[in-house]
Amino acid sequence: MPQIVKDTLENSPMILFLAALVIAPFVIPNQYIVQIMVFIGIYVILAQSLNLLNGYIGLIAIGHAGFYGIGAYTSAKLTVDAGLPFELAFLCAGLVAGAFGWALGRPTLRLEGIYLALATLGFNLIVWLVLLNWNSFTGGPLGIKGIPRPTILGWEVDTRTEYYFFILAVVVTVVFTMARLVNSRFGRALVAIREDQLAAAAMGVDVTRYKVQAFVISAFYAGIAGACYAHFVRYISPDSFTMLESFILLAILALGGSGNMIGPIVGAAILIAIPELFRAVAEYRMLLYGLVLIIIMQVRPQGLFGGHHYNLHLRLFDRGPRRTYRGDAFLPSEAEQ
Amino acid sequence: MLQLNDVHTWYGSVHALRGVSLTVGEGEIVSLLGGNACGKSTTMKTILGWVKPRSGEVIFGGQRITGKRPPQIVDAGIAPVLERRRMFPQLTVRENLMMGAWRRRDTAGIAKDIDKMAEIFPVTASRAGQAAGTLSGGEQQMVAMARALMARPKLLIMDEPSMGLSPKFVRTIFDLIIELNRREGLSILVVEQNANMALSIASRGYVLQTGEVVIADTADALLNNPQMQKAYLGIA
Numbered sequence: 001m002p003q004i005v006k007d008t009l010e011n012s013p014m015i016l017f018l019a020a021l022v023i024a025p026f027v028i029p030n031q032y033i034v035q036i037m038v039f040i041g042i043y044v045i046l047a048q049s050l051n052l053l054n055g056y057i058g059l060i061a062i063g064h065a066g067f068y069g070i071g072a073y074t075s076a077k078l079t080v081d082a083g084l085p086f087e088l089a090f091l092c093a094g095l096v097a098g099a100f101g102w103a104l105g106r107p108t109l110r111l112e113g114i115y116l117a118l119a120t121l122g123f124n125l126i127v128w129l130v131l132l133n134w135n136s137f138t139g140g141p142l143g144i145k146g147i148p149r150p151t152i153l154g155w156e157v158d159t160r161t162e163y164y165f166f167i168l169a170v171v172v173t174v175v176f177t178m179a180r181l182v183n184s185r186f187g188r189a190l191v192a193i194r195e196d197q198l199a200a201a202a203m204g205v206d207v208t209r210y211k212v213q214a215f216v217i218s219a220f221y222a223g224i225a226g227a228c229y230a231h232f233v234r235y236i237s238p239d240s241f242t243m244l245e246s247f248i249l250l251a252i253l254a255l256g257g258s259g260n261m262i263g264p265i266v267g268a269a270i271l272i273a274i275p276e277l278f279r280a281v282a283e284y285r286m287l288l289y290g291l292v293l294i295i296i297m298q299v300r301p302q303g304l305f306g307g308h309h310y311n312l313h314l315r316l317f318d319r320g321p322r323r324t325y326r327g328d329a330f331l332p333s334e335a336e337q
Numbered sequence: 338m339l340q341l342n343d344v345h346t347w348y349g350s351v352h353a354l355r356g357v358s359l360t361v362g363e364g365e366i367v368s369l370l371g372g373n374a375c376g377k378s379t380t381m382k383t384i385l386g387w388v389k390p391r392s393g394e395v396i397f398g399g400q401r402i403t404g405k406r407p408p409q410i411v412d413a414g415i416a417p418v419l420e421r422r423r424m425f426p427q428l429t430v431r432e433n434l435m436m437g438a439w440r441r442r443d444t445a446g447i448a449k450d451i452d453k454m455a456e457i458f459p460v461t462a463s464r465a466g467q468a469a470g471t472l473s474g475g476e477q478q479m480v481a482m483a484r485a486l487m488a489r490p491k492l493l494i495m496d497e498p499s500m501g502l503s504p505k506f507v508r509t510i511f512d513l514i515i516e517l518n519r520r521e522g523l524s525i526l527v528v529e530q531n532a533n534m535a536l537s538i539a540s541r542g543y544v545l546q547t548g549e550v551v552i553a554d555t556a557d558a559l560l561n562n563p564q565m566q567k568a569y570l571g572i573a
Binding site for chain 2: 192195199202203
């Protein structure tokens with residue numbers, strides 16, 4: 001069998017799933033559902049971004065909404081005030097967030113476990129406070145209004161359905177590039193550092209360099225997600241980038257599982273859809289949200305798709321041999337001496 | 338081959354190494370002995386570039402490696418077998434070996450060395466696809482040694498190879514160390530608390546106490562040194 005046929009067959013579930021996503025808005029022409037799917041898409045990008053840190057390199061970052069917010073405000077400011085074309089602003093959102101990732105990562109990545117977690121949490125808090133109080137630049141609590149709809153190389157993304165396709169394209173790109181990344185030598189370094197940082201250093205893996213790089217790349221993707229959000233809702237305020245948002249991302253990884261490509265997607269789909277599905281019993285939906293997490297932690301602490309394969313031979317959408325490890329990428333590995 | 342000249346290492350305000358000097362010759366097995374907190378691990382970390390000495394120098398193969406970064410020291414040809422083996426627990430045994438060759442780019446040579454490891458340490462072949470964390474302590478020690486050798490080092494530093502192993506396995510490990518030394522002409526620095534065992538295979542030994550070398554002698558002399566017998570060898 002020619003290799004291309006083999007590859008296609010091997011990835012057929014993924015291709016079918018993608019095809020279903022493409023025809024979905026035509027089969028279900030419900031604008032409300034399309035909107036939820038756009039949000040799921042944005043959270044898939046965010047979850048993949050955080051997964052690189054929490055799942056692959058084993059760094060506990062709990063302030064990811066900070067980068068998300070920086071991306072959203074960068075893109076909004078550049079299009080509204082500076083009149084930059086969307087494509088450029090979109091890219092800048094990622095680059096600026098990545099630059100902040102570097103600035104935060106350089107000094108803090110020597111910290112381990114809970115200390116790093118607190119530093120990232122502090123970062124999130126600072127970003128939120130600056131957005132809230134720097135009235136002349138960020139608009140303070142009023143935020144930024146009238147963010148333009150995106151125009152991509154002449155294509156005006158007008159309707160929700162069109163935006164859905166735009167997000168789908170971004171998500172596919174993000175997942176594909178991320179899968180390539182974690183399957184590369186770079187990805188192997190991340191996994192080795194997660195498994196045992198000291199041993200990785202002893203093999204000659206440049207631990208600090210990989211940590212900073214992973215942090216910057218992760219921040220870049222979170223910034224992209226911010227731009228996707230800003231141009232969809234077209235009005236942003238600091239309240240969308242609080243610590244609650246960071247915790248939702250952690251919950252997505254806890255539910256879906258981390259350290260592979262599928263977990264974050266499943267987690268985002270479930271956790272973003274649940275509150276909407278139970279809108280009828282609105283007062284109780286956060287309760288349900290919490291209940292789902294408690295049950296998952298009890299019956300499957302590694303998450304729905306966590307712990308599937310922790311080996312290095314990751315394929316696209318990893319279907320490596322099953323492992324029954326209860327290892328949890330969420331917790332710091334054995335304490336450093 | 339390896340030479341430490343009057344190395345002083347500090348942790349903040351703690352003076353951990355107070356002028357350590359030692360040498361390991363080409364193809365020699367040397368043991369570094371001492372109790373807890375005497376500076377054995379700090380000496381190793383200083384050689385590997387994990388901590389920078391405040392003064393003194395580390396010379397390896399005629400080249401000054403003081404203050405170089407850990408990856409460069411691996412490139413220079415020093416590989417450690419870490420205390421408590423330090424497997425990548427969820428990676429397979431084979432993947433652990435591959436990680437050992439991280440700084441190498443010669444794919445064919447790496448594949449050849451994996452076969453070679455299978456010969457010296459059969460467990461790396463029989464358990465190749467198994468997660469390293471599921472192996473017994475003794476098996477892990479074998480994998481840890483094979484992993485370090487995958488870097489093709491000129492000097493192997495073994496940190497507490499006997500820790501947590503049954504006496505029978507300790508014997509096996511030390512026999513393997515001797516064999517490696519003979520077959521490959523590998524220089525080996527054994528950092529140990531188990532002085533008896535370490536001196537039985539080494540040609541020379543250093544005894545560290547509170548960051549200083551207090552005795553440096555041949556292994557035979559150390560085994561017969563009354564001070565040593567009392568303090569480290571358990572002979573009253």
